[in-house]
Amino acid sequence: MKDRKTHQGRQTTDVMPNQEGTDQAKRQRGGPGPMGGHPGPRIGMPVERAKDFKGTLRRLLTYLRPHKVQLIAVFLMAVLSTLFTILSPKIMGLATTSLFEGVKARFGGAEEAWIDFGYLAKILMILIALYVLSSIFAYLQQYLMAGITQRTVYEMRQQVNQKLSRLPLRYFDSRTHGETLSRITNDVDNISNTLQQSVTQLITSLITIIGVVIMMLVISPWLTLVCLLTLPLSAVVTMVIAKRSQGYFMGQQRSLGELNGHVEEMYAGQQIIKVFGREQRSIERFDEINEQLYEYGWKAQFISGIIMPLMGFIGNISYVLISVVGGLQVFWGRIAIGDVQAFIQYARQFSQPITQAANIANVIQSAIASAERVFELLDEEEEQAADAAAGRKTSILDKNAVKGAVSFQNVRFGYKPDDVLMEDLSFDVQPGQTIAIVGPTGAGKTTIVNLLMRFYDVSGGRITIDGRDIREYDRGSYRSVFGMVLQDTWLFNGTIRDNIAYGREGASEEEVIQAAVAAHADHFIRTLPDGYDTVLNEEASNISQGQKQLLTIARAILADPRILILDEATSSVDTRTEIYIQRAMETLMKGRTSFVIAHRLSTIRSADRILVMNKGRIIEQGTHDELLQQGGFYAELYNSQFTAKSQRQAI
Known part of the structure; x- marks a missing residue:
């Protein structure tokens, strides 16, 4: 079992997504990356489905429950907006x-055609009023839904952020950063977009379908029957083509994810690629994946693209039948010609919301799957929950009262129940x-930390601080006792x-300045153009690795901890700077309990005691001189480093 690195734990408190993690998340989800992608689900495109649709939907609705009054208002606005639109063709008729x-x-023998312009003006004013009212209610509907959506997603993001600070380190150890970031960003955004757009569209589509069918039945049951006859044919065509195109869409997404990953890897490794002369092979591999993406892409787009022409063809057949039957009924005096015109408009409105509802159903499926992934994160066991499950009542640890006696x-x-380290x-x-x-890599050094x-x-067993089990303390107050300096530096923007x-x-x-002086950082900080106001970028790449350390x-000096943990704290600095840091550390460690993890054994000769570890066990312990005299594992490690250094100097 390899030793785990403590620096992974730094994300338990602060979550700062970077571009690398975001791109990784996009690759995992097959979404858009460097090469672009699809803006949303299309007919035939595979949709991620939730494992427990009903349960997740009920839980998601609990977030909307505080806004039920506004949701009722949104529903009423959608009904009114749609009804005014549906009434318009009948009045226009x-x-x-x-x-x-x-x-x-006029053609029946009258001297002149008699047109009631007053009646027409009245109808025109009614139509304008209906369209204006429909637009107003649609605007209010979107306005209210935007507020509901953003408040809901705000609460969800807040819960996720708070949850991340309470998750144990093992959660981050067992999952990639891209997966976690995907749940925080992509999945929450998917929920937001669905609530904002798709829910209102679904309501509008369903009301439109119901309203249009009612209006068509009011105008003519026979014409309604003619219109509905083509509906099964449209459904069969859609299902056959969607099933055929789904395989190509899946291949397209796989190829797109592979291409995104290849581009990101090649971009990140430009120096290595050039050093080993692998540019041509990288281009060839890109061409292979790109060709595969092209094959899947054009087939998926072409096959799914012929759905609308076919639906249009079927719709035109429906319009011809309606026109012929409607014309005969007008001729027989069973229906007014304006009603035929209105019916044709309703027939055109009828197919569109059905297609929209089908697409929105897929979008909602995807959103529920995203919600399920977010809820899985929110349901992860927390550190405090683990204490409560073990029946422990924790107390606050007073940092100033800690003396620093530690006992294992x-x-x-x-790290795994069946693999004891x-x-x-x-x-x-x-x-x-x-x-x-x-000790060697994987010996258990960082596991102790x-x-x-x-x-x-x-x-x-147990670990105690000043004679008391550390599990009896609140984790937050307990960790305030420690100061850590890690081998992998972490600085924020x-x-x-x-x-x-x-x-x-x-x-x-x-x-702050006193801490910088003690760490021998004040001099280089003042040489920067903006001194202490110099802004570090996301990777802190505008200063050197040694300066970051x-x-x-x-x-750590500013934190004034009672117990220090130094994990190869001087490994990234030059020899001269290392001497300064060692002096500063010696001053800082006076009167404080300190744990120093080191591979360069020359840096720990002054330690009060050295624990030599291998395979999770302490095989030797003592001072530097005592361990050298024993001539054991430590002496072998030390002499090998000393010999290697002498050989390098000789060269």
Whole structure:
């Protein structure tokens, strides 16, 4: 079992998505990336479905429950807006009938065609009023739904963000950053877009279908029967083509995800590609995937694209039949010509909401699947929940009262239940002692830190601080006792002053500068154009690796912890800077319990005690001189490093 790195735990408190994680999330979901993608589901395009549709839908509706009054208003607005639109063709038909009757009277022997312009003007004003009212209600509907959606998604994002700060480190260890970011960004955005657009469209489509059918039946049951005869044919054509195109859409998404991944990898590894002369192979691989994407893409687009022409063809057949039957009924005096015109308009309106409802159903399926993924994150076991499940009542630890005595007592632990890394591990640390932990990769060095910080809890035995089990303390107050400087630096997008002040809330300008001076960072900070106001970019790549490490050390100094954890804190700096940092650390560690993880053994010779670990066990312990005299594992490690250094100097 390989040793886990403590630096993974840094995301348990602060979530700062970066471009790399976002792109990775896009690849995992097969969504748009560097090469673009589809704006939304189309007919025949495969849709991610929820495992428990009904349960997830009920839970999602609980987020909307506080807004039920507004939702009722949205529903009423949608009904009114749609009804006014549906009534318009029938009223317009009255105008057509009036004009037809006037022209018919002229051809029937009247001296001149009699047209009631007053009646037509009245109908025109009614139509304008209906269209204006329909637009107003549609606007109000969208306005209200936008507020409901954003408040709902705001609450959901807030819950997700708070949840991330309460998740244990094992959650982040067992999942890629891209997967977690996908749930926070892509899935929540999918829910937002569906609530904003698709729900109102679905309501409008259903009301339109019902209203249009009612109006068609009012005008003529026979014409309605003619119109409905073509409906099964449209459904069969849609299902056959959608089934055929779905396979191509799936292949297209797979190829698109593969292409996005290839482009990102090649972009990130440009230096290595050029060093090894693999440009041509990279281009060839791109061409292979691109060709595959082209084959799937044009077939998917072509096959799904012929649905609308075929639907139009079937619709035209319906219009011809309606026109012929309607014309005969007008000739026989069973229906007014304006009603035939209105019916044709209704027939055109009838097919569109059916297609929309089918597409929206797919979109809602996808949104429920996204909600399910978000709820899975929200349902993950929290650190506090784990304490409650174990029946532990935690108390607040007073940082100022901590002396720093640490004891591992018969500790048993494994990252997996069936794979034990540590068995019966015991050692004691007195207040103010400096303990160095050394050993090969995977020996369990960083695991000790993970357990000490309660990123993981022991499976057996216990760990105590000043004689009390650490599981009896609230995790937040307990971790405030520690200061950490890791091998992998973490700095956020902000000024240097803000990054140092991150170590202690409310730190003054003078305290920040004192911490920087103690860490030997003040000099290089003042040489920057903006000094302490210099803004670090997202990767903090506008300063060197050594300078980044100095800032993290200054941050730890400012925190004024009772217990220090240094994980290869000087590994990224030059020899001269390392000497300065060692002096600063010696001053900082005075009177504080310190744990130092090191591979360069020359940096830990002054430690009070050195624990030599291998395969999760302490195989040797003592001072530097004592371990050298024993001539065991530590002596072998130390001499091998010393010999290798001498050989490099000789070369």
